[in-house]
Amino acid sequence: MIEVSHLTKAYGPRTAIQDLNFSVQEGEIVGFLGPNGAGKTTTMKILTGFMPASSGTAKVAGYDVFENPIEVKRNVGYLPETPPVHMEMTVRDFIEYAARLHDVTSAEVRKAAGTAMEKTGLTHVSGRLIGNLSKGYRQRVGLAQALVHNPKVLVLDEPTVGLDPAQIIEIRELIKGLAGEHTVILSTHILPEVQATCPRVIIISGGRIVAQDELSKLTAKYNAAGNLTIQVQSASSAAADAVKGVKGVQKVTSSGNRLYVDLDAAAGEIRPKVLQAALKAGAEVLEFSSSGAKLEEIFIRLTNPEAVK
Amino acid sequence: MNKTWIITWRDFKSNFTSPIGYIFITAFLGLLGYMFFFNLYHFSLQNLQYQQYNMGKGVSISDGIVKPLFGNMNVLMFIIMPFLTMRLFAEEKKNHSIELLLTAPVTTTQMVLGKFLSAVMVLALMLLLTLFYPIVLAIAGNPDPGPIVGGYMGTILMGASFIAIGVFCSAVTENQIVAASLSFGLILFFWLISWASQSAGPVVGDILNNLSLISHYNNFSRGLLDSSDAVFYLSFIGFWLFLAHRVLESYRWR
Numbered sequence: 139m140i141e142v143s144h145l146t147k148a149y150g151p152r153t154a155i156q157d158l159n160f161s162v163q164e165g166e167i168v169g170f171l172g173p174n175g176a177g178k179t180t181t182m183k184i185l186t187g188f189m190p191a192s193s194g195t196a197k198v199a200g201y202d203v204f205e206n207p208i209e210v211k212r213n214v215g216y217l218p219e220t221p222p223v224h225m226e227m228t229v230r231d232f233i234e235y236a237a238r239l240h241d242v243t244s245a246e247v248r249k250a251a252g253t254a255m256e257k258t259g260l261t262h263v264s265g266r267l268i269g270n271l272s273k274g275y276r277q278r279v280g281l282a283q284a285l286v287h288n289p290k291v292l293v294l295d296e297p298t299v300g301l302d303p304a305q306i307i308e309i310r311e312l313i314k315g316l317a318g319e320h321t322v323i324l325s326t327h328i329l330p331e332v333q334a335t336c337p338r339v340i341i342i343s344g345g346r347i348v349a350q351d352e353l354s355k356l357t358a359k360y361n362a363a364g365n366l367t368i369q370v371q372s373a374s375s376a377a378a379d380a381v382k383g384v385k386g387v388q389k390v391t392s393s394g395n396r397l398y399v400d401l402d403a404a405a406g407e408i409r410p411k412v413l414q415a416a417l418k419a420g421a422e423v424l425e426f427s428s429s430g431a432k433l434e435e436i437f438i439r440l441t442n443p444e445a446v447k
Numbered sequence: 448m449n450k451t452w453i454i455t456w457r458d459f460k461s462n463f464t465s466p467i468g469y470i471f472i473t474a475f476l477g478l479l480g481y482m483f484f485f486n487l488y489h490f491s492l493q494n495l496q497y498q499q500y501n502m503g504k505g506v507s508i509s510d511g512i513v514k515p516l517f518g519n520m521n522v523l524m525f526i527i528m529p530f531l532t533m534r535l536f537a538e539e540k541k542n543h544s545i546e547l548l549l550t551a552p553v554t555t556t557q558m559v560l561g562k563f564l565s566a567v568m569v570l571a572l573m574l575l576l577t578l579f580y581p582i583v584l585a586i587a588g589n590p591d592p593g594p595i596v597g598g599y600m601g602t603i604l605m606g607a608s609f610i611a612i613g614v615f616c617s618a619v620t621e622n623q624i625v626a627a628s629l630s631f632g633l634i635l636f637f638w639l640i641s642w643a644s645q646s647a648g649p650v651v652g653d654i655l656n657n658l659s660l661i662s663h664y665n666n667f668s669r670g671l672l673d674s675s676d677a678v679f680y681l682s683f684i685g686f687w688l689f690l691a692h693r694v695l696e697s698y699r700w701r
Contacts, residue, residue: 186550189699211552222547224457226465238453239551283547 139164139291139321140185145194147180154180155345157194164290165318169336170325173441177345178325179219182293185323186216199290212241215289215320217297221280225269229260232268233282240287254286257312273300281309285316292316294324298331310335329433339433343441356436366399366412371422380419384411395424450553454561458535459568468569471531475523475573482519483580486512508590514668516580517598521664524570524606525634531569532613533627535562536695540621549699559614559692563684566610567603574603593670601667604680608660609634611687618691618698634660637683 140162147154155177162168172178184191185198187207196203199213224232233251242250255261258278263271268279277300284292297313298306313335316322326332332339333353340350349356370377373395381399382390386408389400399412413426462468490511497505505511539545548558584590609630616630617623641659644652656662660683663676 188546188550208552208554211550214550216546216550218543218546218550220543220546222544223542224461224544225542226461227457235453235457236547236551239450239547239553241552 139166139199140323141195141197142181142185143195145181145184145196146192147177147184147189148192153345155342158342158347160340160347160350162321162323164321166338167313167317167322167324167336169332169339170323170342171327171329171332171339171437172325172342173327176342176441178342179295181342182216182218182295182323182325185291186214186293187211188216212287213290215240215284215287215292217280217284217292217294219295219299221276222283223268223276223279226267228265228267229255229271229279229282230264232279233260233286236283237286240289242287250286250288251282254282257285258282259308274302274305277301278305278309281312290321292320292322292324294322296326297324298326298328306331329437333433341437341440348440349436353433356433365428366397366401366409367425367427368397368399368412368416368421368423369425370395370397370416371424374419374421377416377419377421380415380421381412384408384415387412450557451561451564454548454553454558455564455568458562458565462531462565462569467534471527471569472573472576475527476576478523479516479519479577479580483512483516486515486519508584508588509594509670512584513581513590513594513598517594517602517668520574520577520602521605524602524609525638528570528606528609529613529616529627529630529634532566532610532630533617533623535566535614536617536691537621537623537626540698541623545698555692555695558695559618559688562617563607563610563614563688566613567607570603570606570610574599574606591670594668595670597667597670597672600672601664601676604667604677605660605664608637608680608683608687611684611691612637615687615691615694618694 140160142158142160145158146156158177158181170178170181183189184196184203187203187210190204198210201209201213203210224235227235230251233254234247237247237250237254238244252261255264258281260275260278260282263275268276271279277297281294281297284294294313298309301309310331313322313324324336336353338350338352339356341348368377368381373392375392378390378392378397381387381397386402386406387399388402391398397416401408401412409428413423416423462471490506493511494505497503536545539548581590581595612633613626613630616633617626619629620626637658637660639659641656641662644655644659646652647655657679663679666673666676
């Protein structure tokens with residue numbers, strides 16, 4: 139659905155992105171990760187036909203963004219960093235306006251706007267002025283605007299910025315629900331968001347792609363299986379010994395009623411075995427969590443050249 | 448629905464969902480009414496004096512009222528038009544809503560034309576409301592229709608020229624104050640450009656004179672409809688809209 143090859147964009151002497159190559163299949167959700175200034179927004183702006191690349195090609199829904207920008211724009215819904223809303227319009231008027239701009243036929247405008255507002259939870263504020271809404275609601279209006287013409291491809295630039303925790307979960311669920319029917323590229327620097335929504339990630343740093351793969355494969359590849367924390371009802375050395383006995387466990391430290399377990403990533407997925415071992419040893423497990431944020435570790439290693447050394 | 452019209456209609460409406468449009472039209476009509484009233488007052492006083500001392504027919508309605516009426520309209524437009532046009536692109540850039548237009552299947556030409564026409568619609572609405580004056584004149588007296596028709600045509604062309612300059616100025620910046628000041632300066636320049644023609648040589652003087660917004664208006668105000676004047680205004684408008692188009696295209700490349 140999206141084909142990017144050798145994409146480069148330079149702003150004067152400064153190169154924002156360099157030789158990007160990636161593709162996204164139909165119905166996939168892909169997380170676009172990178173530190174600030176890595177070129178995420180630039181890439182997204184090129185994909186949406188907002189601006190042309192310096193060299194290289196990008197194809198969206200079968201159309202080249204440079205040669206056929208109008209067709210591309212018809213098939214793409216874009217939520218920029220700042221929601222592109224008109225403060226003096228009501229939510230409904232604005233969504234209908236966005237629908238018309240995106241070639242939704244007059245007969246279907248009302249229905250399309252209604253559906254988009256329903257999906258993003260805006261129905262009860264449809265008559266209010268956007269200028270009077272909170273940031274979270276404006277963000278939703280931006281999302282509704284991107285969805286309203288039912289585009290094949292959705293490009294979302296940090297879609298959950300400014301939302302409260304409940305809304306963040308709602309929007310993530312919404313985005314997950316869009317998979318299959320729509321192809322989604324979503325940029326973010328909130329790592330749990332990627333873990334929650336995107337099966338596949340592209341990590342970009344300094345304008346280059348430093349990694350792209352499925353999340354689980356990346357974790358395995360970069361040896362970042364992380365650590366486990368097991369909280370038990372009452373401390374028992376039997377449980378600690380049992381866990382230590384599992385193949386792939388490097389080290390177990392116990393402190394109070396918690397066990398900290400270091401895993402060897404090369405051993406693959408051994409977390410279920412660790413849990414079984416602990417249970418078999420009679421430990422009453424209260425909490426079992428991966429404390430080493432695997433993605434964070436990979437992210438920092440890949441995007442920060444200092445950390446590699 | 449045509450994209451140009453979608454943009455025009457939204458922008459036109461947005462003038463009236465905020466106080467701007469009302470303030471704008473009220474200021475225009477209020478000041479014009481004030482000017483019209485005192486113009487009429489002096490006109491009747493003058494004509495009374497002419498009759499009293501048997502000095503002949505006096506000044507006609509066309510020369511004494513209609514011409515000053517349109518002249519005043521033009522001066523008022525010159526002052527307030529930059530405030531109407533400054534928002535067009537500058538505001539959209541400032542609050543990033545321009546990204547909706549730039550990523551929607553809309554061409555730059557449709558954007559520029561849409562914005563231009565939305566301001567022209569406000570102008571047309573303003574002028575429509577001034578029809579009150581010729582109607583009053585027609586009831587009270589017997590004005591020559593030529594200068595009225597010509598006056599309206601000239602005024603709308605002149606106003607649209609101001610708007611075209613304003614569209615360009617709004618496209619070059621995201622600061623509305625800069626946009627307004629710039630269009631104010633440019634309009635004034637093309638208003639007064641004929642001043643230089645008197646001291647320039649015959650060829651240059653002629654060119655400068657022909658570039659003036661005012662000198663092409665004079666025929667209209669006499670009720671003379673000359674196609675060359677209309678062509679001047681239309682190409683003037685086209686020129687500035689073309690520049691605005693170029694500027695917006697370059698906005699994508701930056």
